Amino acid sequence: MKSYIQEILKRKDLLYYLIKSGLKAEHRNSYLGYFWWLLDPLLNVVVYFFLVVIVLGRENDEFNYAVFLVIGLVAWRWISSSISSASKSILRYSSIINQVSLPKAIFPLSFTFSQLFNYLFGLIVVAVFLLFNGIIPGWEVVFLPLIMLVTLVFLMAIGFFLAYINVFVRDIDNIMTHVIRVLFYASPIIWEGGRLARSDYNLEWVVDYNPIAIIVDSYRDILMFHTTPDFIGLAVIFVISLTVIVLMINHYSKNEHKIIKVL
Template identity: 65%
Template sequence: MKNYMQEMLKRKDLLFYLVKSGLKAEHRNSYLGYFWWLLDPLLNVLVYYFLVVVVLNRSHDDFSYPLFLVIGLVAWRWISTSINSSSKSILRYSSIINQVSLPKALFPLSFTLTQLFNFAFGLIIIALFLAIYGVVPTWHVAYLPLLIFIQLTVHMALGLVLGFITIFVRDIENLMTYITRVFFYASPIIWEGGRLIRSGKIPDWLVPLIEYNPVAIIVTAYRDILMFHETPNLIGLGILFLIAIMIGTFMLYYYSKNEHKIIKAL
């Protein structure tokens, strides 16, 4: 594994190239180009605001729901795009992999880093909404870099797992569509988790799944920091980080021992 890590460091230029090319490829043939990085989260907010407030007539008078919504959607967008893109990363570059000997773990990592840059534009939209609603971040914003780092580590670990499995089980790509959809609706992204739980509308056996699933912990942490000026769930985030480190370390070891299987499967 040590040799494998050294080889990855030697190929860091390739990692930078993959990230750069990934950013260029996302909106290469669109008229608005990179402006979509700002427009996409805005359109998501408009769609779900119309659905929840206008169509379903669910009012949220006790807090600024559009701000609540944009923070959840931007955080979720980074999660979903990282999972979907990294799971297909090795397959996408199969022609290069079959011709050149290089660490295959670079490809899931590159796609994860690409989505980090997209998330940075989402933070601009969040900052705009904070300004519109007059919410001034307090010292709790110091937790934000830590939260981003933890989430990035989680994405990298998941990317390594899904990137490897998808090579051998191509149905994973289709299955992830439904899994991510379940996590989207089971997490307080477009609805306030605390309110529904307190109202008793959710069965007791579902409450732990809603409060303690990884997506809920991450999304709620962003709102605690930026919107409610509270300390996030550091214990939950710490557990996620440790699990991600263990999984990521194991997967790098597994890649180093089984890369020949990737070549055969491709």
């Protein structure tokens, strides 16, 4: 496994190229080009704000729902896009894989990092909403890089796993479309987690043991509510994710020949 990691590090130029080309390909033929990195999360917020507040009549009483919504949607956009793109990464570059000998784990890794770049632009949208609504984050904002690191490691673990499985079980791609949709509604993206505690079905555990809920709420804690994040929950996510990454890299190093045979 050590030699495999060294091989990935040797290919850092290729990793950089894959990240750069992936970002360019997203809006290559659009008129607005890279401006979509800002406009896309903004429009996403507008759509859900109209749906929840205007159509469904949710009152903006307990806290500023617009800010609550934008933080959740920007974080979710990073998570969902990373899972979706990383899971198809090896298949997407199958033509290159069949011609050149290189570590296959580099492909899901490149898509995970490219979506991190998109998230940084999403943070600009979050900052605008915070400023417009008069919300100034407190000292707790120093934990933002920590939460981003946990999110990145979490997404790397999922990306490595799904990218490998998807090579052998092509139905995973179709299944993940529905799984991502379920995760969206099972996480406090457009609703606050406390609502499940007040439901008739006692579904509070959906938030308590949901890593996406812990991550999204942590962003809101430091940016909006001036409180420290759930360090225990973040630590558990980080340790489990790091364990999965180590296991998957070890698995990649021993079974990459199987990928080539299938492709």
